[in-house]
Amino acid sequence: MTESHAVTPTPLEKNLQLVGTSEDALVKILDMDPSIAETAEFVQFVAGDKILPSCTPLAHRYGGHQFGVWASQLGDGRAILLGEYINKRGERWELQLKGSGLTPYSRGADGRAVLRSSIREFLAAEAMYYLGVPTSRVAALITSDVDVIRDPLYDGRPIVEKASVVLRLAPSWFRIGSLELPTKLGEVSTLRTLLQFIIKTSFLDLWSSAEGNLAKASVSFGLKVAKLSYEMWVHWQRVGFVHGVMNSDNISLLGVTIDYGPFGFMSEFNRRYVPNTSDTEARYCYQQQISALDFDLASLIREMAEGFKILRRKAEVDLKLAFLKKLGLSNEVHYDVVEQLLLIMEESKADFTATFRDLSEVDIYKIEEAEDKFWALLETKRHKHFDAFLQKYKDALQAEEVDEARRQSMMQSVNPCYVLKNWMAQEAIAEAEKGNFEQVRLIERILQKPYERQVEAEKLQFGSKVPNWEKRLMVSCSS
Numbered sequence: 001m002t003e004s005h006a007v008t009p010t011p012l013e014k015n016l017q018l019v020g021t022s023e024d025a026l027v028k029i030l031d032m033d034p035s036i037a038e039t040a041e042f043v044q045f046v047a048g049d050k051i052l053p054s055c056t057p058l059a060h061r062y063g064g065h066q067f068g069v070w071a072s073q074l075g076d077g078r079a080i081l082l083g084e085y086i087n088k089r090g091e092r093w094e095l096q097l098k099g100s101g102l103t104p105y106s107r108g109a110d111g112r113a114v115l116r117s118s119i120r121e122f123l124a125a126e127a128m129y130y131l132g133v134p135t136s137r138v139a140a141l142i143t144s145d146v147d148v149i150r151d152p153l154y155d156g157r158p159i160v161e162k163a164s165v166v167l168r169l170a171p172s173w174f175r176i177g178s179l180e181l182p183t184k185l186g187e188v189s190t191l192r193t194l195l196q197f198i199i200k201t202s203f204l205d206l207w208s209s210a211e212g213n214l215a216k217a218s219v220s221f222g223l224k225v226a227k228l229s230y231e232m233w234v235h236w237q238r239v240g241f242v243h244g245v246m247n248s249d250n251i252s253l254l255g256v257t258i259d260y261g262p263f264g265f266m267s268e269f270n271r272r273y274v275p276n277t278s279d280t281e282a283r284y285c286y287q288q289q290i291s292a293l294d295f296d297l298a299s300l301i302r303e304m305a306e307g308f309k310i311l312r313r314k315a316e317v318d319l320k321l322a323f324l325k326k327l328g329l330s331n332e333v334h335y336d337v338v339e340q341l342l343l344i345m346e347e348s349k350a351d352f353t354a355t356f357r358d359l360s361e362v363d364i365y366k367i368e369e370a371e372d373k374f375w376a377l378l379e380t381k382r383h384k385h386f387d388a389f390l391q392k393y394k395d396a397l398q399a400e401e402v403d404e405a406r407r408q409s410m411m412q413s414v415n416p417c418y419v420l421k422n423w424m425a426q427e428a429i430a431e432a433e434k435g436n437f438e439q440v441r442l443i444e445r446i447l448q449k450p451y452e453r454q455v456e457a458e459k460l461q462f463g464s465k466v467p468n469w470e471k472r473l474m475v476s477c478s479s
């Protein structure tokens with residue numbers, strides 16, 4: 001399952017009429033001449049009948065908590081993303097058509113928006129912009145003579161309404177629910193891709209200061225989302241705006257007001273004011289908007305924390321696979337072979353790097369003939385359980401049908417000959433302090449090919465037993 005689907009808008013037809021445009025959005029955001037709105041082509045574009053060649057329309061998959069309860073998969077059921085536009089001012093805006101027909105996330109509904117709610121979204125979004133409240137925008141609204149049936153008060157008295165489309169804009173349409181869903185479903189790689197995409201496209205500064213480390217960037221991203229959301233809330237409160245349905249699928253990750261549904265601007269001052277008739281418990285009333293945000297943000301953090309746990313579990317599995325690979329194996333059922341060897345190595349104080357490397361270069365079926373240069377393995381071999389391990393190891397290799405040549409080449413690609421031991425660095429440092437940087441440069445060169453035996457390195461005994469004096473080397477935090 002992916003987080004978005006390529007879709008095609010279903011063009012709206014039948015007596016299309018332009019209800020209104022935001023000249024400001026057309027000019028300042030889309031770099032258009034406002035007269036464009038008078039052309040038939042523009043109306044067709046908003047109707048979903050003109051997909052520019054550079055567009056790949058998408059419907060986004062998201063989930064959300066609705067009135068405190070996990071609603072599972074929702075998604076753009078009637079909104080289609082046309083693409084992004086980077087304007088003259090260097091701002092990135094995403095264009096959506098809301099009401100442009102069915103998508104894979106329509107869940108049995110018709111994919112259409114009606115004139116009533118589209119006008120509300122158009123006027124409110126633009127009004128909020130001029131009030132100085134961070135918001136999505138509506139560039140244009142068209143309507144038609146296509147009938148759709150709605151039951152606006154959910155009272156079993158449906159009415160016929162006119163299908164309409166808004167061309168709406170936001171710096172990003174990602175919502176809290178965009179991240180909640182893949183996390184809930186344990187889709188780690190989707191979550192990673194999504195997080196990375198959102199942070200890189202909308203918060204490049206965070207990405208740069210985290211030096212591309214996703215976990216680090218995610219923490220600052222989480223804080224940023226909270227900061228922007230609470231800032232948005234201050235604006236809402238100061239102008240008396242009550243969103244009406246602060247479910248986590250309706251809360252932007254960029255702190256802009258989205259989803260103009262059953263919102264209302266308070267008339268008489270009433271902290272319990274709630275515009276949404278479905279909200280019988282006043283969960284989203286004026287006074288509670290901050291608690292609603294707390295809940296949605298906590299859900300994001302909870303989900304992200306859950307995501308970290310999933311990543312952690314995956315890392316543990318990856319580590320097992322990495323160790324199996326160090327022995328030329330790949331099937332998890334053979335992990336006890338790894339464990340057995342590690343135990344032997346620990347008890348015999350075997351050199352971690354050299355033992356694995358020796359094992360990758362010696363023919364294990366003629367291990368008795370191993371030369372002295374395989375000192376690490378020979379030392380490990382003295383352990384009383386080594387023969388038992390070797391037998392188990394050979395059985396595992398046989399079961400995985402790994403022949404000796406393949407085993408050796410696989411192992412040699414993952415078991416280094418050389419790592420930077422402290423004594424090596426210390427010798428180079430001592431020389432450097434005398435003004436001779438040769439050794440530093442040499443080590444740097446050798447360590448560029450850690451998986452290859454190198455004559456120079458062997459001469460310097462970089463693959464040999466660590467000199468005793470290394471044990472006395474003290475390395476502190478300031479090192």
Ligand SMILES: Nc1ncnc2c1ncn2[C@@H]1O[C@H](COP(=O)(O)OP(=O)(O)OP(=O)(O)O)[C@@H](O)[C@H]1O
Pocket residue numbers: 074075076077078079105106107109110111112113249250258259260261
């Ligand atoms: N007529 C419809 N056809 C298909 N899906 C719909 C329709 N109405 C609502 N949905 C979907 O139901 C969910 C909840 O609807 P809601 O009214 O909160 O969102 P919306 O106003 O459609 O979208 P947005 O949040 O993007 O403004 C969303 O996933 C929405 O896409």
